[in-house]
Amino acid sequence: MRYDLSLIASWIDPGATVLDLGCGAGDLLHILTVDKNVRGTGIEREEEKVTRGIEKGLSILHGDIIEEVADYPDGHFDYVILSQTLQQVFEPAVLIREMLRVGRCGIVSFPNFAYYRIRGQLLFRGRAPVSRELPYEWYDTPNIRVITIRDFRRFCRKEGFVIARETAVSTPHHHEQGKMVTFLPNLRASYGMFLLQRKGAQG
Amino acid sequence: MSEYVEHSPSGTSVGRVEKQFFTFAADEPLLVESGRSLGPVTLAYETYGRLNASATNAVLVLHALTGDSHAAGYYETSDSKPGWWDLMIGPGKPLDTDRYFIICSNVVGGCMGTTGPASVDPATGRPYGLSFPVITVGDMVQAQKCLIDHLGVGRLLSVVGGSMGGMQVLEWSVRYPDMVRSAVPLATTTKHSALAIAFNEVARQAIMADPAWNGGDYYDGEQPAHGLAVARMIGHITYLSDEAMRQKFDRRLQDRCEISFAFEEADFQVESYLRYQGQKFVDRFDANSFLYVTKAADYFNLESSHGCGSAVAAFAKAQCRFLVASFSSDWLYPTYQSRAMVQAMKKNGLDVSFVELEAKWGHDAFLLPNARLSGMIARFLDRAAADAAKEDARAL
Numbered sequence: 001m002r003y004d005l006s007l008i009a010s011w012i013d014p015g016a017t018v019l020d021l022g023c024g025a026g027d028l029l030h031i032l033t034v035d036k037n038v039r040g041t042g043i044e045r046e047e048e049k050v051t052r053g054i055e056k057g058l059s060i061l062h063g064d065i066i067e068e069v070a071d072y073p074d075g076h077f078d079y080v081i082l083s084q085t086l087q088q089v090f091e092p093a094v095l096i097r098e099m100l101r102v103g104r105c106g107i108v109s110f111p112n113f114a115y116y117r118i119r120g121q122l123l124f125r126g127r128a129p130v131s132r133e134l135p136y137e138w139y140d141t142p143n144i145r146v147i148t149i150r151d152f153r154r155f156c157r158k159e160g161f162v163i164a165r166e167t168a169v170s171t172p173h174h175h176e177q178g179k180m181v182t183f184l185p186n187l188r189a190s191y192g193m194f195l196l197q198r199k200g201a202q203g
Numbered sequence: 204m205s206e207y208v209e210h211s212p213s214g215t216s217v218g219r220v221e222k223q224f225f226t227f228a229a230d231e232p233l234l235v236e237s238g239r240s241l242g243p244v245t246l247a248y249e250t251y252g253r254l255n256a257s258a259t260n261a262v263l264v265l266h267a268l269t270g271d272s273h274a275a276g277y278y279e280t281s282d283s284k285p286g287w288w289d290l291m292i293g294p295g296k297p298l299d300t301d302r303y304f305i306i307c308s309n310v311v312g313g314c315m316g317t318t319g320p321a322s323v324d325p326a327t328g329r330p331y332g333l334s335f336p337v338i339t340v341g342d343m344v345q346a347q348k349c350l351i352d353h354l355g356v357g358r359l360l361s362v363v364g365g366s367m368g369g370m371q372v373l374e375w376s377v378r379y380p381d382m383v384r385s386a387v388p389l390a391t392t393t394k395h396s397a398l399a400i401a402f403n404e405v406a407r408q409a410i411m412a413d414p415a416w417n418g419g420d421y422y423d424g425e426q427p428a429h430g431l432a433v434a435r436m437i438g439h440i441t442y443l444s445d446e447a448m449r450q451k452f453d454r455r456l457q458d459r460c461e462i463s464f465a466f467e468e469a470d471f472q473v474e475s476y477l478r479y480q481g482q483k484f485v486d487r488f489d490a491n492s493f494l495y496v497t498k499a500a501d502y503f504n505l506e507s508s509h510g511c512g513s514a515v516a517a518f519a520k521a522q523c524r525f526l527v528a529s530f531s532s533d534w535l536y537p538t539y540q541s542r543a544m545v546q547a548m549k550k551n552g553l554d555v556s557f558v559e560l561e562a563k564w565g566h567d568a569f570l571l572p573n574a575r576l577s578g579m580i581a582r583f584l585d586r587a588a589a590d591a592a593k594e595d596a597r598a599l
Contacts, residue, residue: 009301039554041554047561047575048561048575049580050558051560051575051578052559054526054556054578054579054582054583055578055579055581055582056582057582057583057585057586058556059524059554059555060556060557060558061545061555061556061557062557062558062559063542063551063557068549071546071549072548072549072550073550073552076552078457099441171377194447
């Protein structure tokens, strides 16, 4: 199991209700359902992944995350997850506000663009970075946002999202193993992971 | 619904099957939505597989406009074709007859063994014709419930159907929410669009303009074959798509090298195809029945009948889990209509899965082999069966 996904899973209470935005073929939801008895729904825009998710016995909706999340009543889920998708979102503030409307908590994770290996590619080779976390060339990337851990904290402050918990992760060798980074996370972590709440919400 | 019947590459046939009949509403007639009453009512139905001891493995399959109870298997070993959804129903298939008890009945107003306008009215000793009450999708479902009660099933594991069968699925989910554990509406809608009503109206006019129709009173003589054939041709246009027609026929000529400069012969393959489909349909379907079932589909409006005009209010009554699928090239019930019902389900906090399947064959796609659709339905039913087993264990 991917290390970042297992970390997200560790943040979720057993039996919770979960909405996973950009859930892919439902790997995380599947783990949460089996291990934590979570009642989950996923939203995914690729038909092939949607069908694979439903074939795992999951509830998946085929559509755009911004449009689909809007239909849910306030506070319908315990957790709304946006895992490794923020860098592709056109209106991040709108989406996260919606996540915190339909969910009690939001979990957002993204590849950290200030990771030293990425900085190194730009600094030493003069090339647009291509990494395991961001494996695309400039001409075929679906990612439209460049996010760093420090930038995301600033963004949350500005938008009024409360960071209830935060972890920086480094997975240097393969996706299944990694470690948490506490010293200079914006430089040394390949991923950032945040638990968000609405302002005024009780922890 | 057209008659594409193809064998599933995986799984075997359920084998020989038999059409059965259930008659009810003899003493107390069935009150239909139009305010009139009907009785006695006979439903033609078939079942495949075995009902388990706790009666928790029953799956009701609902047929489309011109379908029938013969969803799988063969009546005679010499039959050239199996039932209309044989690729989905059978041992090891998504609707696995080794595990589930599958039920399929012909709708009220139909002409494949169930009471309809061609049946004899016991009051007059003559076929009902147009004196048969106008029926609705709600009436069809009401009659099916009598059959389900009769078969000793308290709660259906799932209700599954496409097109007008999907409308019945939706109707079941809100009319009898306690009796439905899961629902699979495919290529369907909560209400007919003006486009769908328009095609049906042209089809009905074709029948009624045929002099042989005679106000619906034709059972002593010839049936309005030409009108019914034209009605079917119109239907077939709506079941395909622009791309499907281009691939299937394009402008290719039928058995000739040059256009004929005449009208009697079919120049183009598409003309020949439609004429053939129309002709074939006349041999198996009753013209009045076609008027009644198309009217039922046109009148269907889940939102007005169950939610005072609101889809959200209508689905507030539902309790089951849903798997909704639409097909990208379906222009009869386009994806936006499925999305609208999914949205209403979500607003009610219902557990729903939805996928728009990429398919070039238009509305008919739900009847064609589709590995993704098969896999999803199989697993969706698995999950419902697991829930049922869990509840069973708790009840003990």
